[in-house]
Amino acid sequence: MRFMQEACPLRAVRDGAWKDDGFAASYRKQAAELGWTSMLVPEALGGGTVSGNGVLDAALIAYARGGLLQPGSFVGTNVTALALATAGSDEARADVLAPLLAGEVAASWAVASRGDGGRLDGGVNATAAADGGLVLSGAKVAVQDVEPSSWILVTCGSNAGPAQALVAADTPGVTVTELESLDLTRRFAEVRFDGVQVPAWAVVGAPGAADELLTTQLAVACTLIAAEMVGAMDHDFQMTVQYAKDRIAFGRPIGSFQGVKHQLADTSLALEMSKSIALAAARTVGTDGDDHGPQAASMAKAFVGDAGLELVQTCFQVFGGIGYTWEHDQHLYLRRITTDAGLFGDPAWHREYLCQLAGL
Numbered sequence: 001m002r003f004m005q006e007a008c009p010l011r012a013v014r015d016g017a018w019k020d021d022g023f024a025a026s027y028r029k030q031a032a033e034l035g036w037t038s039m040l041v042p043e044a045l046g047g048g049t050v051s052g053n054g055v056l057d058a059a060l061i062a063y064a065r066g067g068l069l070q071p072g073s074f075v076g077t078n079v080t081a082l083a084l085a086t087a088g089s090d091e092a093r094a095d096v097l098a099p100l101l102a103g104e105v106a107a108s109w110a111v112a113s114r115g116d117g118g119r120l121d122g123g124v125n126a127t128a129a130a131d132g133g134l135v136l137s138g139a140k141v142a143v144q145d146v147e148p149s150s151w152i153l154v155t156c157g158s159n160a161g162p163a164q165a166l167v168a169a170d171t172p173g174v175t176v177t178e179l180e181s182l183d184l185t186r187r188f189a190e191v192r193f194d195g196v197q198v199p200a201w202a203v204v205g206a207p208g209a210a211d212e213l214l215t216t217q218l219a220v221a222c223t224l225i226a227a228e229m230v231g232a233m234d235h236d237f238q239m240t241v242q243y244a245k246d247r248i249a250f251g252r253p254i255g256s257f258q259g260v261k262h263q264l265a266d267t268s269l270a271l272e273m274s275k276s277i278a279l280a281a282a283r284t285v286g287t288d289g290d291d292h293g294p295q296a297a298s299m300a301k302a303f304v305g306d307a308g309l310e311l312v313q314t315c316f317q318v319f320g321g322i323g324y325t326w327e328h329d330q331h332l333y334l335r336r337i338t339t340d341a342g343l344f345g346d347p348a349w350h351r352e353y354l355c356q357l358a359g360l
Helices: 002-007 010-015 021-033 054-067 074-087 090-102 211-246 258-285 293-324 330-342 347-357
Strands: 107-110 124-128 134-144 151-158 161-168 174-179 188-198
Touching: 002 021, 010 330, 021 090, 054 074, 054 211, 054 258, 074 090, 074 107, 074 134, 074 151, 074 161, 074 211, 107 134, 134 151, 134 161, 134 174, 151 188, 161 188, 161 211, 211 258, 211 293, 211 330, 258 293, 293 330, 293 347
Parallel strands: 107 151, 124 151
Antiparallel strands: 124 134, 134 188, 151 161, 174 188
């Protein structure tokens, strides 16, 4: 927490300091030194955890990051590190995983696409190349925080089934177009691939055999995003409670009025429930041998997504007019939580996904 407050306080987030490549590189390097990028990687490959549950450790960091609206591709880097540690080639682990763990480069997971019905492998098609690699064509959207030095983990479709490949952001044929986003504290882009050649060493796992890894990646991503949301929700709610104590109307704090107290009490309950389900998901997803991780992650993403949207709207009502001003931090939290609710599947998508996991 102290590192975030010193390296990238909310003032710097609001001013957009994180958009500077030099600032981003320094921030990423310091974060890596604190172990932010290594928690999902075994010790034999240079990683390690504090508690023995890497997802839980990462979720605690994500919670703190959400409270201070930290920028950077935390989720994408950790998901990519996990994928490489699980199914990456020796060359990919040496040339990409090691620099990721050291904070020398960042990574983003390109999984979302337009009009694909929510398929994880939609939007980009991969065809086999003669050298054992792949050729990628298509586009992914909402790819988070792609930097010039970034590696992009592309989830795509092939004749054999889902496939994944590592692509450097500056590879010929890759076009990164920054998108206008509701969230002002992070960058999102559309990444287009026009006949991009991927060498065999950069193919992550065998095409058609990536289903289990994709399920794990989605569970981890949803768990970390849910934790970030809960952190933002908690900070926003504490600001609101303090305002309700400080704001005087008709000679008394507005928090003493029954209508406001009821709102805050209901919101507090939803926040505590969100904390509990996000924590349970992190513990479950990070426990080896527990087959309920994907279900727990989707439950958390669906519940926290709905609860977060309701919480920020309630906080807006308590703040009143001042909450709608540009100078107040309230709108930054609304933007972050609303965006997170849709990342890696919105609540409705995850409820449907849960039915699929249950075979319904």
